[in-house]
Amino acid sequence: MGDFIVDIIAATLRIATPLIFATLGELFCERAGILNLGIEGTMFFGAFSGFTAASLSGSLWVGVLTALVGGMLSGWLMSLLSVRLGVNQHVSGLGITLLMTALALFGFRVIFGESRVLPSITPFSQLSIFPNSPVLGEIFSQYTLTYIAIALIPIVWWVVFRTNFGLNLRSVGDNPEATDAAGINVYRLRTIALVIGGALMGVGGAFLSVAQLGSFTFGIVAGRGWVCIALIIFANWHPVKVLWGALLFGSVQALQSRLQLTGIKLPYELFMALPYVVTILALTLAGRNASYPAALLKPYKRE
Amino acid sequence: MSKKSLFTFFVTVLMIAGLLAGCAGNAAPEEQAATGKIKVFGAFATPIEEPWDGVVHDALLKAQEDGLIEYTFTEDIGYTGDMERVLREVAEQQKPDLIVGDAFVNEEAVRRAAAAYPEIPFVFGSELGPVTPNLAVFDNWIHEPAYLSGMIAGGLTKSNTIGVVAAVPIPEVNRLVNAFIAGAKETNPEVTVLVSFINSFFDPATAKEQALAHISAGADVLFAERAGVIEAAAEKGVFVFSNMSDQNAIAPEWVVTGPVWNMTPTIEYVIAQVKAGTFTAMDLKDFSMYALGGATLADFHGNDAKVPAEILDAVKAKEEAIKSGMFRVPIDEAQPGAVN
Known part of the structure; x- marks a missing residue:
């Protein structure tokens, strides 16, 4: 039983990692007033660019860095549409997802051809912090990116709630007119937020390709971006709650994959649906008090 | 999930638009009469990186390399209603001698298109049966x-x-x-x-x-x-x-x-049939099994x-x-x- 729980906790952290990165990315976007539905495509492009750079350069960290830059590019494109041009955010976000997905698939075929065996790299290995402890050693034998994701939670909290930039970010998402009146460039601030957000989404996607799998394939993100859109509402746009949300989803996912093997006579679909059911329930409960950034979805046009 | 299907829909529409734009003007109807090759069109619901469709695509590529066919294809047609349109357009404009693809989720669309063009042989991956006179089915019987x-x-x-x-x-x-x-x-x-x-x-x-x-x-x-x-x-x-x-x-x-699936026995059999003018709407299952080399370790x-x-x-x-x-x-x- 003890092993079972330790095993689930370790799996939870792995499953939660890409969700933490990408949801924190979405937090920056939405705190600035932009719903970024480009998240799924940005993660996909991050997974692609990270894998490709790692494969061509031979360095996994070059891969992560490239995914970060690729994500920034995607966030910047989103800002061109939704911030500069004031396009409807649902439309521009889905457009970015389409574009980045197609670009990644196209680039992948151009660079790697049509091989039946997926090109692969040796991915990151897990880093054990407590090699001598049987329990903690097992739990904290994780990818470096997982530790970085967890470390980002207090950092993002500090940036959002304790810095000038964070104050401006929150105010531009609540009341861009007043922020503008205070002499802050709304367009610039929102662009920066989207670029930071895109960078985090890109790294979240790269976790899948350069850490977890060591390969890139279409369908690698498999809807995780959309899960993050739900998690950010569950988290009420608060970084610490992002962690709880991602861990909740991850733990139920880890639990269901083990419950399937216990031979309990229930349809497997029931287990597979569990993480989503729990997320929806949690969202329903937590979402009642959700306080959306007041200017979310509203393009800002300077009078 | 609705967001996902909406997304799939948009992706499909965009990609089809792109592919059709790319394919425009490619048809050269008189060419193959001179070379003696038959004209084959591949219709795939997913990108050809997908392993199942990839096996079919590989066999068709091999047939092309062997000089048996002239091969064009459209991939990533998706499951949101484009399959029938793609098949009808291809049947009208390119008039291929044979269409190969995967039906499964697009089962009804493929069967409607096949019924509308009884003179073109359709050979599709399917869990259902063949239809006389022109729809043969296959699957990975590995x-x-x-x-x-x-x-x-x-x-x-x-x-x-x-x-x-x-x-x-x-x-x-x-x-x-x-x-x-x-x-x-x-x-x-x-x-x-x-x-x-x-x-x-x-x-x-x-x-x-x-x-x-x-x-x-x-x-x-x-x-x-x-x-x-x-x-x-x-x-x-x-x-x-x-x-x-x-x-x-x-x-x-x-x-x-x-298990390895090899579609070449199926494709070569069908090509020979089409060339001989003896195409039969049948279940091609045996050609994907061990005895005929369609399945191996x-x-x-x-x-x-x-x-x-x-x-x-x-x-x-x-x-x-x-x-x-x-x-x-x-x-x-x-x-x-x-x-x-």
Whole structure:
């Protein structure tokens, strides 16, 4: 039983990692007033660019860095549409997802051809912090990116709630007119937020390709971006709650994959649906008090 | 999920638009009469990186390289209503001598299009039957090498626990998994085979997590019905069997072998029929099975040295029995339980 729980906790952290990165990315976007539905495509492009750079350069960290830059590019494109041009955010976000997905698939075929065996790299290995402890050693034998994701939670909290930039970010998402009146460039601030957000989404996607799998394939993100859109509402746009949300989803996912093997006579679909059911329930409960950034979805046009 | 289907819809629309723009003006109807090659069109619902469609695409490419056909194709047609339009447009404009593709989720659309153009032979991957006069069906009937893989897996496991990570319990997945289980039971009656589904055809990260859960549950041999499982096996150092094509390159030390599907016998048979003017709407199943070379075990790449000799002998004997028709691997398409 003890092993079972330790095993689930370790799996939870792995499953939660890409969700933490990408949801924190979405937090920056939405705190600035932009719903970024480009998240799924940005993660996909991050997974692609990270894998490709790692494969061509031979360095996994070059891969992560490239995914970060690729994500920034995607966030910047989103800002061109939704911030500069004031396009409807649902439309521009889905457009970015389409574009980045197609670009990644196209680039992948151009660079790697049509091989039946997926090109692969040796991915990151897990880093054990407590090699001598049987329990903690097992739990904290994780990818470096997982530790970085967890470390980002207090950092993002500090940036959002304790810095000038964070104050401006929150105010531009609540009341861009007043922020503008205070002499802050709304367009610039929102662009920066989207670029930071895109960078985090890109790294979240790269976790899948350069850490977890060591390969890139279409369908690698498999809807995780959309899960993050739900998690950010569950988290009420608060970084610490992002962690709880991602861990909740991850733990139920880890639990269901083990419950399937216990031979309990229930349809497997029931287990597979569990993480989503729990997320929806949690969202329903937590979402009642959700306080959306007041200017979310509203393009800002300077009078 | 509605967001996902909406997304798929947009992707499909965009890609079709792009592909059609790219294809415009490519048709050269008079050309093949001079070369004697028949004109074949491939219609795939997914990108050709998808392993199932990839096998079909590879066989058509090979036929093109062999100088048998002129081949054009459209991929990623999706499941949102474009298949019938693509097939009708191709039938009207390019007038190919043969259309090959995957029906499955687009089953009704393909059957409507085939009925509308009875003069064009349609050869489609399908779980349903053929339709006279012009719709023949095929599928990946690779349960025989799956059975042989199971026999080897049964002989390799030390913990007497084998894990199978599969996509979705549809008949073509179930019959592979059931044959694998039956094979494992033959060489090792004590074995327990755990089966789990990821409820998706592509989610390698989830498949890997599922595979790690199998290893935690005691499995020391895995069957990678889906992508992502081999990565888990390599990480934990357990033997693994691939599926659909030779995947040894992903983890040369740990991928023992696995069922391989080869569509070339099917394609060559159909091409010969079309050329002779004797195309018959039939179930082409036998051409995807062991006896005619449509199904095989993947190359061991030297890993047969790690398999006990008596198991290898038993597998070779069984292989011969299958080829000579003396043994039929049972086809069981019922959903396997979680613990077998």
